[in-house]
Amino acid sequence: MRHLVSPPAYSGEAVTHTPEAARRPPSVRRTAIRRSAPPAWLISLATIALAFLAWIAATQLGLVKPLFLPRPGSVLKAFADALDGRIDGAPLLEHVAMSLLRVAAAFVLAALIGIPLGLATGLNPTLRAVLDPFIEFYRPLPPLAYLPLVIIWCGIGETSKILLIFLACFAPVALAARAGVAAASLDQINAARALGASRVQVVRHVILPAALPDILVGLRIGMGVGWTTLVAAEMVAASTGIGQMVLNASNFLRTDIVVMGILVIGALAGAFEFGMRRLERRLTPWKGKA
Structure with a gap:
């Protein structure tokens, strides 16, 4: 005699076997990862x-000639000579100070002009149609392409150097500010x-x-582009500056000084990037929390 087993009564609730990790909220899963x-x-x-160990190994074993990649000790000696002013007749701090002054001045000008102009083009389609072709035209141009024109306009003084770096920083800042306007909820x-808010209060x-x-991201990009343009700017009759020191060293095949200058520029740019990230986290603590 067969024993018929009746199916379990339907309780109206689907029985699911979802893993415990999948039932956790996304924020909890991201925190666990x-x-x-x-x-x-x-x-x-x-x-x-x-990377530093690979550099030491490649130079100590003779895999790369010193002309192409100097030893870390040679770079360290070049750094000490630069600090004492035995390179280019000026101490390293003077070179750093002049380069910082040029980049900082151009960056401040780009922020003071680019942010309001970017917000204005994002709010006013007519103004955007007028300025957008010019910004998009010169934005992809390398600074060396319009460097001769800047020299003709402004001479070989500090104005031309700051203007060249400013033009490189301006476009990313203005475009980021313009794109940020679209982030505002209607x-x-x-x-x-x-x-009852006025137009100025709505904007503010x-x-x-x-x-x-978006503006802070544009400032970070603009700062990075400014540092990449520094060497081109200091090609114009500069007596001091890290870029000028690197260019002079390259003419005499002093690869140790070139690498030392590259490391100094990278360290300064990295410090600025770190500061901008800290500022971004402080001013926009809600970013990435959704």
Whole structure:
């Protein structure tokens, strides 16, 4: 005699066997992944250490000639000579100070002009149609292409150097500010207007905070482009500056000084980038939290 087993009664609720990790909220899963991975600073430090060890091994074993890649000791000696002013007749701090002054002046000008102009082009389609062709035309041009024109216009003094770096920084800052205007929610703008906010108040309290993350990214990009343009700017009759020191060293095949100058420029640019990231986290703590 067969025993018929009746199926279980349907309770109206689907029985699911979802893993515990999949039922967690996305933010909890991301936190768990971050905790399981090693810290980012530790990975970066290990990468730098491996690259330095590879540099030592390649130069000590003779895999690369000193003309193409000097030994770390030679670069360190060049750094000490530069500090004492035995290179180009001026101490390294003077070269660094002049380069910092040029980049900082151009960067401040790019921020003071580029951010308001970018916001204006994002808010006014007519102004955007007028200025966008000019910005998009010169933005992909390398600075060396219009360097002779800048020299003809402004001479060989500090104005031409700062103007060249300014033109390189301006386009990323203005375009980032313009793109940030689109981040403002139309509901927030309408709500502010319904509460009686003027156009200036809407821009200040709604559009500018929404565009701030994009503006800070544009400033970071502009700062990086400014440092890459420094060497081109200091080609113009400069007596001091890190770029000028590197160019002079390249004429005499002093690869140790060239590498030392590259490391100094990279360290300064990295310090600026680190500061901009800290500023970004401070001014926009909500970024990436959604």
